[in-house]
Amino acid sequence: MRKTTEGKCYYCKKVFNKTAIKKHLDSCDERKRLIEKTEKKNANGERCFCVSVEGFYIPAYWLYLDISSLATFRDLDEFLRDIWLECCGHLSAFEIKGIRYSSSPDRLYGEKHMSVDLTKILNVGIQFTYDYDFGTTTRLKLKVISECQRIKSDKKIELMARNLPPEIKCSYCEENAKQVCVECESWLCNKCVETHECDENMLLPVVNSPRVGQCGYTGSEED
Ligand SMILES: [Zn+2]
Ligand SMILES: [Zn+2]
Ligand SMILES: [Zn+2]
Ligand SMILES: [Zn+2]
DSSP, rough: OOOOOOEEEETTOOOOEHHHHHHHHHHHHHHHHEEEEEEEHHHTTEEEEEEEESOOOOOOOOSEEEEETBBBBBHHHHHIIIIIIIIIIIEEEEEEEEEEEEESSSGGGGGGGGGGGGGTTTTTTEEEEEEEEESSOOOEEEEEEEEEHHHHHHHSSEEEEEEEEOBBBBBSSSSSSOEEEETTEEOOTTHHHOOOOOGGGGEEEESSSTTTSTTOOOOOTOO
């Protein structure tokens, strides 16, 4: 798999590479138009953070999010589970400046709960990590890119941009993989899957997420 992927701006639907899309989000005409509309309606606006998220080990999977300053880590946890991660309700935790904010905090280890105001913690430039599932862990890397004006929305977290599904080749031929075998960790096209010898219960669909092929993850509806 290539290290970077192209992705789509969710405001104007145009496609850019990962570096270009960061700049594009500041200048996207469609987004500007929506912000101007919001400003007219709502003089105070609402503070928000523009946050990039990527697979810690597989940066080809990435998201840019507009997160309301009224959101908590719990909201972000839910968002990430919905779009990328949830398989069987595993535990999760954010780690920022050595402090862990856990879905099930262990006070003995000084962990905190996730219902904490992001404004108290986030600043432009801060990087942090997120782990979903402490067994078969999917680790994400997050970074606060900027503070920006928020477009009026009922959602506390808005998807601004997302990578297009990376092409993954079949481990046995030149076709694109459609499934992944959890037992032997091979990628399989529709043809090679027919003759694959592992138990078919070990097969998972290839989905656009850094959790592809892990535990029982079969993707979200938004894929
Ligand atoms: Zn755009
Ligand atoms: Zn699971
Ligand atoms: Zn094949
Ligand atoms: Zn196999």
